[in-house]
Protein backbone atom coordinates (compact mmCIF):
# COMPACT_ATOMS: atom_id res chain seq x y z
CA UNK A 139 0.00 0.00 0.00
CA UNK A 140 1.27 3.43 -0.84
CA UNK A 141 1.90 5.59 2.25
CA UNK A 142 -0.58 8.37 2.78
CA UNK A 143 0.86 11.69 1.73
CA UNK A 144 0.58 14.49 4.23
CA UNK A 145 -0.86 17.06 1.89
CA UNK A 146 -4.17 18.45 0.80
CA UNK A 147 -3.07 19.87 -2.52
CA UNK A 148 -5.68 19.64 -5.22
CA UNK A 149 -4.34 17.76 -8.22
CA UNK A 150 -6.85 18.76 -10.84
CA UNK A 151 -6.17 22.18 -12.24
CA UNK A 152 -9.42 24.02 -12.80
CA UNK A 153 -7.94 27.51 -12.88
CA UNK A 154 -9.02 29.80 -15.65
CA UNK A 155 -6.72 29.68 -18.58
CA UNK A 156 -5.27 33.17 -18.91
CA UNK A 157 -2.59 32.37 -21.49
CA UNK A 158 -2.77 33.49 -25.09
CA UNK A 159 -3.46 30.00 -26.43
CA UNK A 160 -5.36 30.10 -29.72
CA UNK A 161 -9.01 29.57 -28.81
CA UNK A 162 -10.52 26.52 -30.44
CA UNK A 163 -7.27 24.85 -31.51
CA UNK A 164 -6.72 23.27 -28.12
CA UNK A 165 -8.67 24.38 -25.06
CA UNK A 166 -5.96 23.19 -22.64
CA UNK A 167 -2.78 24.08 -24.50
CA UNK A 168 -1.86 26.80 -22.02
CA UNK A 169 -2.20 24.45 -19.07
CA UNK A 170 -0.75 21.23 -20.39
CA UNK A 171 2.37 22.78 -21.91
CA UNK A 172 3.19 19.88 -24.22
CA UNK A 173 2.65 21.83 -27.47
CA UNK A 174 4.82 24.91 -27.18
CA UNK A 175 4.21 25.83 -30.84
CA UNK A 176 0.51 25.12 -31.16
CA UNK A 177 -0.34 28.73 -32.04
CA UNK A 178 2.06 28.84 -34.97
CA UNK A 179 1.37 27.80 -38.56
CA UNK A 180 3.27 24.58 -39.30
CA UNK A 181 5.75 26.15 -41.72
CA UNK A 182 6.63 28.78 -39.18
CA UNK A 183 7.23 26.09 -36.55
CA UNK A 184 9.70 24.40 -38.89
CA UNK A 185 11.36 27.74 -39.68
CA UNK A 186 11.84 28.46 -35.97
CA UNK A 187 13.22 25.02 -35.22
CA UNK A 188 15.52 25.21 -38.23
CA UNK A 189 16.90 28.58 -37.11
CA UNK A 190 17.58 27.23 -33.63
CA UNK A 191 19.36 24.17 -34.98
CA UNK A 192 21.42 26.22 -37.45
CA UNK A 193 22.48 28.52 -34.62
CA UNK A 194 23.72 25.55 -32.59
CA UNK A 195 25.40 23.76 -35.49
CA UNK A 196 26.88 26.95 -37.03
CA UNK A 197 30.50 25.98 -36.26
CA UNK A 198 30.11 22.62 -37.99
CA UNK A 199 27.84 22.69 -41.00
CA UNK A 200 24.95 24.14 -42.93
CA UNK A 201 21.64 22.60 -41.86
CA UNK A 202 19.54 21.30 -44.76
CA UNK A 203 15.78 21.87 -45.01
CA UNK A 204 13.45 20.30 -42.46
CA UNK A 205 11.62 17.17 -43.58
CA UNK A 206 8.18 18.01 -42.23
CA UNK A 207 4.84 16.20 -42.26
CA UNK A 208 2.16 16.66 -44.85
CA UNK A 209 -0.52 16.27 -42.19
CA UNK A 210 1.12 17.03 -38.87
CA UNK A 211 -1.89 16.41 -36.59
CA UNK A 212 -2.60 13.27 -34.52
CA UNK A 213 0.78 11.67 -35.17
CA UNK A 214 1.35 10.18 -31.71
CA UNK A 215 0.70 6.44 -31.69
CA UNK A 216 1.68 6.10 -28.05
CA UNK A 217 -0.83 7.86 -25.85
CA UNK A 218 -0.73 8.08 -22.08
CA UNK A 219 -3.55 9.34 -19.86
CA UNK A 220 -3.34 9.87 -16.11
CA UNK A 221 -6.56 8.96 -14.31
CA UNK A 222 -7.89 10.91 -11.37
CA UNK A 223 -11.17 12.45 -10.20
CA UNK A 224 -12.66 15.81 -9.33
CA UNK A 225 -13.87 16.83 -5.86
CA UNK A 226 -17.20 15.10 -6.40
CA UNK A 227 -15.45 11.87 -7.35
CA UNK A 228 -16.19 12.11 -11.09
CA UNK A 229 -13.46 10.33 -13.03
CA UNK A 230 -11.14 12.51 -15.09
CA UNK A 231 -8.25 11.71 -17.39
CA UNK A 232 -5.56 13.86 -18.86
CA UNK A 233 -1.92 14.82 -18.66
CA UNK A 234 0.37 16.13 -15.96
CA UNK A 235 0.91 19.85 -16.26
CA UNK A 236 4.52 20.26 -17.43
CA UNK A 237 6.92 19.81 -14.52
CA UNK A 238 4.18 19.08 -11.95
CA UNK A 239 1.84 16.40 -10.66
CA UNK A 240 -1.32 18.39 -11.30
CA UNK A 241 -3.59 16.69 -13.78
CA UNK A 242 -4.96 18.76 -16.65
CA UNK A 243 -8.11 17.03 -17.91
CA UNK A 244 -7.88 16.35 -21.66
CA UNK A 245 -10.77 15.26 -23.83
CA UNK A 246 -9.09 15.45 -27.22
CA UNK A 247 -5.51 16.20 -28.22
CA UNK A 248 -4.17 17.53 -31.51
CA UNK A 249 -1.05 15.37 -31.24
CA UNK A 250 -2.58 12.08 -30.23
CA UNK A 251 -4.09 9.36 -32.38
CA UNK A 252 -7.83 9.94 -32.39
CA UNK A 253 -8.74 6.30 -31.89
CA UNK A 254 -6.55 6.21 -28.77
CA UNK A 255 -8.33 9.27 -27.38
CA UNK A 256 -11.71 7.64 -28.07
CA UNK A 257 -10.67 4.47 -26.19
CA UNK A 258 -9.50 6.53 -23.22
CA UNK A 259 -12.85 8.39 -23.19
CA UNK A 260 -14.71 5.05 -23.25
CA UNK A 261 -12.69 3.71 -20.32
CA UNK A 262 -13.40 6.91 -18.38
CA UNK A 263 -17.10 6.53 -19.16
CA UNK A 264 -17.18 2.90 -17.98
CA UNK A 265 -15.58 3.42 -14.57
CA UNK A 266 -18.72 4.46 -12.66
CA UNK A 267 -20.85 1.56 -13.79
CA UNK A 268 -18.04 -0.87 -12.92
CA UNK A 269 -17.48 0.89 -9.58
CA UNK A 270 -13.80 1.34 -10.36
CA UNK A 271 -12.26 4.25 -8.50
CA UNK A 272 -9.41 6.23 -9.90
CA UNK A 273 -6.28 6.31 -7.80
CA UNK A 274 -5.74 9.27 -5.48
CA UNK A 275 -2.07 10.14 -5.05
CA UNK A 276 -2.83 12.18 -1.95
CA UNK A 277 -4.53 9.52 0.17
CA UNK A 278 -3.51 6.30 -1.61
CA UNK A 279 -7.14 5.18 -2.25
CA UNK A 280 -8.52 4.00 -5.57
CA UNK A 281 -7.35 1.59 -8.24
CA UNK A 282 -6.79 2.96 -11.75
CA UNK A 283 -3.71 5.17 -12.19
CA UNK A 284 -2.98 5.37 -15.90
CA UNK A 285 -4.05 4.09 -19.29
CA UNK A 286 -1.46 3.62 -22.00
CA UNK A 287 -2.43 2.97 -25.59
CA UNK A 288 -0.11 1.81 -28.37
CA UNK A 289 -1.43 1.85 -31.90
CA UNK A 290 0.16 -0.10 -34.72
CA UNK A 291 -0.26 2.48 -37.46
CA UNK A 292 0.31 0.00 -40.29
CA UNK A 293 -0.70 -3.30 -38.64
CA UNK A 294 -3.86 -1.68 -37.20
CA UNK A 295 -3.24 -3.60 -33.97
CA UNK A 296 -4.12 -1.80 -30.73
CA UNK A 297 -2.80 -2.42 -27.21
CA UNK A 298 -4.50 -1.02 -24.12
CA UNK A 299 -2.53 -1.07 -20.87
CA UNK A 300 -4.51 -0.50 -17.66
CA UNK A 301 -2.13 0.58 -14.92
CA UNK A 302 -3.52 -0.13 -11.47
CA UNK A 303 -2.19 0.06 -7.95
CA UNK A 304 -3.31 -3.48 -7.14
CA UNK A 305 -3.53 -6.71 -9.16
CA UNK A 306 -7.16 -7.16 -8.04
CA UNK A 307 -9.33 -5.67 -10.77
CA UNK A 308 -13.01 -6.24 -9.90
CA UNK A 309 -15.13 -7.87 -12.64
CA UNK A 310 -12.22 -7.64 -15.03
CA UNK A 311 -13.72 -10.10 -17.51
CA UNK A 312 -16.88 -8.05 -17.84
CA UNK A 313 -14.85 -4.84 -18.06
CA UNK A 314 -12.77 -6.32 -20.90
CA UNK A 315 -15.92 -7.55 -22.64
CA UNK A 316 -17.57 -4.12 -22.39
CA UNK A 317 -14.46 -2.33 -23.68
CA UNK A 318 -14.13 -4.72 -26.61
CA UNK A 319 -17.79 -4.24 -27.41
CA UNK A 320 -17.20 -0.50 -27.80
CA UNK A 321 -13.85 -0.94 -29.57
CA UNK A 322 -13.63 -4.34 -31.28
CA UNK A 323 -10.45 -3.16 -33.02
CA UNK A 324 -8.47 -3.53 -29.75
CA UNK A 325 -6.18 -6.56 -30.17
CA UNK A 326 -4.77 -6.85 -26.66
CA UNK A 327 -5.46 -5.55 -23.14
CA UNK A 328 -2.77 -5.72 -20.46
CA UNK A 329 -3.04 -5.19 -16.71
CA UNK A 330 0.08 -3.55 -15.33
CA UNK A 331 0.50 -3.17 -11.58
CA UNK A 332 2.35 -0.13 -10.29
CA UNK A 333 2.14 0.10 -6.49
CA UNK A 334 5.10 2.46 -6.09
CA UNK A 335 5.06 6.18 -5.49
CA UNK A 336 7.08 7.03 -8.54
CA UNK A 337 7.00 9.17 -11.64
CA UNK A 338 7.35 6.02 -13.76
CA UNK A 339 4.05 5.10 -15.39
CA UNK A 340 4.50 1.34 -15.60
CA UNK A 341 5.23 -1.08 -12.78
CA UNK A 342 7.15 -4.34 -12.99
CA UNK A 343 4.25 -6.81 -12.89
CA UNK A 344 1.94 -7.24 -15.85
CA UNK A 345 -0.43 -9.81 -17.25
CA UNK A 346 -2.49 -9.91 -20.42
CA UNK A 347 -6.25 -9.76 -19.80
CA UNK A 348 -6.99 -10.25 -23.48
CA UNK A 349 -4.82 -11.17 -26.47
CA UNK A 350 -1.06 -11.75 -26.48
CA UNK A 351 0.03 -8.76 -24.34
CA UNK A 352 1.88 -6.98 -27.15
CA UNK A 353 1.35 -5.73 -30.69
CA UNK A 354 3.35 -5.73 -33.88
CA UNK A 355 3.83 -2.88 -36.27
CA UNK A 356 5.65 -2.44 -39.54
CA UNK A 357 8.47 -0.03 -40.28
CA UNK A 358 10.47 0.24 -43.52
CA UNK A 359 9.10 -3.13 -44.65
CA UNK A 360 9.97 -4.98 -41.43
CA UNK A 361 7.84 -6.19 -38.56
CA UNK A 362 8.55 -5.15 -34.96
CA UNK A 363 7.18 -6.33 -31.64
CA UNK A 364 6.00 -3.58 -29.33
CA UNK A 365 5.40 -4.58 -25.70
CA UNK A 366 4.11 -2.18 -23.03
CA UNK A 367 7.63 -1.16 -21.95
CA UNK A 368 9.50 -1.23 -25.25
CA UNK A 369 10.96 1.96 -26.59
CA UNK A 370 9.41 2.53 -29.98
CA UNK A 371 9.31 5.88 -31.77
CA UNK A 372 5.97 7.63 -31.24
CA UNK A 373 5.53 9.05 -34.75
CA UNK A 374 5.49 6.08 -37.16
CA UNK A 375 5.14 8.14 -40.36
CA UNK A 376 8.24 10.20 -39.64
CA UNK A 377 10.15 7.26 -38.17
CA UNK A 378 10.27 5.74 -41.64
CA UNK A 379 11.51 9.06 -43.03
CA UNK A 380 14.11 9.30 -40.25
CA UNK A 381 15.50 5.79 -40.76
CA UNK A 382 15.50 6.12 -44.57
CA UNK A 383 17.35 9.44 -44.29
CA UNK A 384 19.94 7.81 -42.03
CA UNK A 385 20.42 4.80 -44.32
CA UNK A 386 20.57 6.86 -47.51
CA UNK A 387 23.19 9.11 -45.93
CA UNK A 388 25.35 6.10 -45.12
CA UNK A 389 25.52 5.11 -48.84
CA UNK A 390 26.15 1.49 -47.94
CA UNK A 391 27.84 -0.83 -50.42
CA UNK A 392 26.96 -4.19 -48.85
CA UNK A 393 30.47 -4.95 -47.57
CA UNK A 394 30.40 -2.95 -44.37
CA UNK A 395 30.59 -3.95 -40.74
CA UNK A 396 28.07 -1.61 -39.11
CA UNK A 397 27.55 -0.76 -35.46
CA UNK A 398 24.08 0.22 -34.21
CA UNK A 399 24.56 1.93 -30.84
CA UNK A 400 21.66 2.71 -28.50
CA UNK A 401 19.69 0.27 -30.64
CA UNK A 402 16.41 -0.04 -28.68
CA UNK A 403 14.42 -2.95 -30.13
CA UNK A 404 16.91 -3.24 -32.97
CA UNK A 405 15.09 -1.14 -35.57
CA UNK A 406 17.96 0.70 -37.31
CA UNK A 407 20.33 -2.27 -37.33
CA UNK A 408 17.66 -4.63 -38.65
CA UNK A 409 16.59 -2.22 -41.37
CA UNK A 410 20.26 -1.73 -42.35
CA UNK A 411 21.06 -5.46 -42.23
CA UNK A 412 20.21 -6.22 -45.86
CA UNK A 413 22.54 -3.45 -47.04
CA UNK A 414 25.67 -4.43 -45.08
CA UNK A 415 27.79 -7.51 -44.39
CA UNK A 416 27.26 -7.56 -40.64
CA UNK A 417 25.56 -5.53 -37.90
CA UNK A 418 26.61 -5.33 -34.26
CA UNK A 419 24.02 -3.71 -31.99
CA UNK A 420 24.34 -2.49 -28.43
CA UNK A 421 21.60 -1.42 -26.03
CA UNK A 422 21.52 -1.42 -22.21
CA UNK A 423 17.82 -2.14 -21.66
CA UNK A 424 17.33 -5.91 -21.16
CA UNK A 425 13.70 -5.99 -22.35
CA UNK A 426 14.56 -4.03 -25.47
CA UNK A 427 17.39 -6.45 -26.30
CA UNK A 428 15.03 -9.42 -25.82
CA UNK A 429 12.56 -7.80 -28.22
CA UNK A 430 15.39 -7.03 -30.65
CA UNK A 431 16.47 -10.70 -30.74
CA UNK A 432 12.88 -11.71 -31.41
CA UNK A 433 12.55 -9.03 -34.09
CA UNK A 434 15.61 -10.47 -35.86
CA UNK A 435 13.95 -13.91 -35.79
CA UNK A 436 10.59 -12.65 -37.06
CA UNK A 437 12.30 -10.87 -39.94
CA UNK A 438 14.71 -13.76 -40.60
CA UNK A 439 17.78 -11.57 -40.22
CA UNK A 440 20.90 -13.61 -39.56
CA UNK A 441 23.78 -11.15 -39.91
CA UNK A 442 23.06 -9.20 -36.72
CA UNK A 443 24.28 -9.69 -33.15
CA UNK A 444 22.81 -7.92 -30.13
CA UNK A 445 24.76 -7.04 -27.01
CA UNK A 446 23.18 -5.88 -23.78
CA UNK A 447 25.63 -3.38 -22.38
CA UNK A 448 26.29 0.27 -21.70
CA UNK A 449 27.20 1.76 -25.08
CA UNK A 450 30.34 3.50 -23.77
CA UNK A 451 31.66 0.39 -22.01
CA UNK A 452 30.97 -1.70 -25.10
CA UNK A 453 32.68 0.77 -27.44
CA UNK A 454 35.71 0.95 -25.16
CA UNK A 455 35.95 -2.85 -25.16
CA UNK A 456 35.73 -2.92 -28.94
CA UNK A 457 38.35 -0.20 -29.26
CA UNK A 458 40.68 -2.05 -26.85
CA UNK A 459 40.37 -5.28 -28.82
CA UNK A 460 41.68 -3.54 -31.93
CA UNK A 461 38.48 -4.13 -33.95
CA UNK A 462 37.66 -1.96 -36.93
CA UNK A 463 34.21 -1.03 -38.20
CA UNK A 464 33.12 0.78 -41.34
CA UNK A 465 30.07 2.68 -40.18
CA UNK A 466 28.57 3.61 -36.82
CA UNK A 467 24.89 4.43 -36.40
CA UNK A 468 24.28 6.10 -33.06
CA UNK A 469 20.91 7.16 -31.66
CA UNK A 470 21.53 8.16 -28.04
CA UNK A 471 18.91 9.44 -25.58
CA UNK A 472 18.58 13.18 -24.87
CA UNK A 473 21.80 13.28 -22.84
CA UNK A 474 23.79 12.41 -25.97
CA UNK A 475 26.96 10.34 -26.01
CA UNK A 476 29.95 10.46 -23.65
CA UNK A 477 33.47 11.75 -24.40
CA UNK A 478 34.73 8.18 -23.87
CA UNK A 479 32.23 6.87 -26.42
CA UNK A 480 33.40 9.41 -28.97
CA UNK A 481 37.05 8.69 -28.25
CA UNK A 482 36.37 4.97 -28.83
CA UNK A 483 34.75 5.81 -32.17
CA UNK A 484 37.97 7.60 -33.11
CA UNK A 485 39.98 4.47 -32.24
CA UNK A 486 37.61 2.19 -34.17
CA UNK A 487 37.92 4.72 -37.02
CA UNK A 488 34.78 4.08 -39.08
CA UNK A 489 34.80 6.15 -42.24
CA UNK A 490 31.24 7.26 -41.52
CA UNK A 491 29.24 8.02 -38.41
CA UNK A 492 25.50 8.56 -38.68
CA UNK A 493 24.41 10.45 -35.59
CA UNK A 494 20.64 10.52 -34.96
CA UNK A 495 19.86 13.04 -32.27
CA UNK A 496 16.75 14.07 -30.36
CA UNK A 497 18.55 16.87 -28.53
CA UNK A 498 20.26 19.61 -30.57
CA UNK A 499 22.18 20.88 -27.52
CA UNK A 500 23.75 17.47 -26.85
CA UNK A 501 24.34 17.06 -30.57
CA UNK A 502 26.23 20.37 -30.85
CA UNK A 503 28.36 19.46 -27.82
CA UNK A 504 29.16 16.00 -29.23
CA UNK A 505 29.96 17.37 -32.71
CA UNK A 506 32.59 19.54 -31.02
CA UNK A 507 34.20 16.40 -29.56
CA UNK A 508 33.93 14.57 -32.87
CA UNK A 509 35.69 17.48 -34.57
CA UNK A 510 38.60 17.11 -32.15
CA UNK A 511 38.66 13.40 -33.06
CA UNK A 512 39.07 14.28 -36.74
CA UNK A 513 35.45 13.89 -37.84
CA UNK A 514 33.82 16.59 -39.90
CA UNK A 515 30.08 17.02 -40.40
CA UNK A 516 29.15 16.48 -44.03
CA UNK A 517 25.37 16.76 -43.73
CA UNK A 518 22.71 17.63 -41.16
CA UNK A 519 19.08 16.90 -41.99
CA UNK A 520 16.35 17.68 -39.44
CA UNK A 521 13.27 15.41 -39.54
CA UNK A 522 10.19 16.69 -37.75
CA UNK A 523 9.23 13.86 -35.41
CA UNK A 524 7.33 16.09 -32.98
CA UNK A 525 5.13 18.71 -34.74
CA UNK A 526 3.69 21.47 -32.50
CA UNK A 527 6.43 20.92 -29.94
CA UNK A 528 9.95 22.28 -29.53
CA UNK A 529 11.42 18.82 -30.18
CA UNK A 530 14.08 18.69 -32.89
CA UNK A 531 15.36 15.42 -34.35
CA UNK A 532 18.42 15.58 -36.58
CA UNK A 533 20.38 13.11 -38.67
CA UNK A 534 24.04 13.98 -39.23
CA UNK A 535 26.61 12.39 -41.46
CA UNK A 536 30.16 12.62 -40.13
CA UNK A 537 33.26 11.51 -41.94
CA UNK A 538 36.90 11.13 -40.97
CA UNK A 539 38.11 11.35 -44.53
CA UNK A 540 40.54 14.09 -45.41
CA UNK A 541 38.94 17.01 -47.29
CA UNK A 542 38.00 15.66 -50.68
CA UNK A 543 38.81 16.80 -54.20
CA UNK A 544 35.90 19.25 -54.27
CA UNK A 545 37.57 21.45 -51.66
CA UNK A 546 40.73 21.47 -53.80
CA UNK A 547 38.69 22.50 -56.84
CA UNK A 548 37.16 25.36 -54.83
CA UNK A 549 40.65 26.56 -53.92
CA UNK A 550 41.82 26.14 -57.50
CA UNK A 551 38.84 28.11 -58.74
CA UNK A 552 39.65 30.88 -56.32
CA UNK A 553 43.13 31.06 -57.81
CA UNK A 554 41.63 30.97 -61.28
CA UNK A 555 39.34 33.95 -60.60
CA UNK A 556 42.12 35.84 -58.81
CA UNK A 557 44.42 35.43 -61.77
CA UNK A 558 41.61 36.35 -64.17
CA UNK A 559 40.85 39.51 -62.16
CA UNK A 560 44.50 40.46 -62.16
CA UNK A 561 44.65 39.92 -65.92
CA UNK A 562 41.58 42.13 -66.38
CA UNK A 563 43.10 44.85 -64.23
CA UNK A 564 46.38 44.64 -66.13
CA UNK A 565 44.53 44.83 -69.43
CA UNK A 566 42.59 47.92 -68.27
CA UNK A 567 45.74 49.70 -67.20
CA UNK A 568 47.51 48.99 -70.48
Ligand code: SAH
Nearest residue numbers: 369400401402421422423448449469470471
Ligand atom coordinates in the same frame (compact mmCIF):
# COMPACT_ATOMS: atom_id res chain seq x y z
N1 SAH B 1 17.56 3.41 -32.03
C1 SAH B 1 16.35 3.07 -31.33
C2 SAH B 1 16.28 3.58 -29.91
C3 SAH B 1 16.67 5.02 -29.70
S1 SAH B 1 16.25 5.67 -28.10
C4 SAH B 1 15.11 3.49 -32.12
O1 SAH B 1 15.19 4.28 -33.05
O2 SAH B 1 14.02 3.02 -31.80
C5 SAH B 1 17.71 5.52 -27.22
C6 SAH B 1 18.00 4.12 -26.71
O3 SAH B 1 19.21 4.19 -25.97
C7 SAH B 1 16.96 3.56 -25.73
O4 SAH B 1 16.57 2.29 -26.18
C8 SAH B 1 17.71 3.43 -24.40
O5 SAH B 1 17.32 2.31 -23.65
C9 SAH B 1 19.15 3.30 -24.88
N2 SAH B 1 20.19 3.73 -23.94
C10 SAH B 1 20.17 4.79 -23.10
N3 SAH B 1 21.33 4.91 -22.45
C11 SAH B 1 22.13 3.91 -22.90
C12 SAH B 1 23.46 3.50 -22.61
N4 SAH B 1 24.20 4.19 -21.75
N5 SAH B 1 23.96 2.45 -23.25
C13 SAH B 1 23.22 1.76 -24.16
N6 SAH B 1 21.94 2.09 -24.47
C14 SAH B 1 21.40 3.15 -23.85
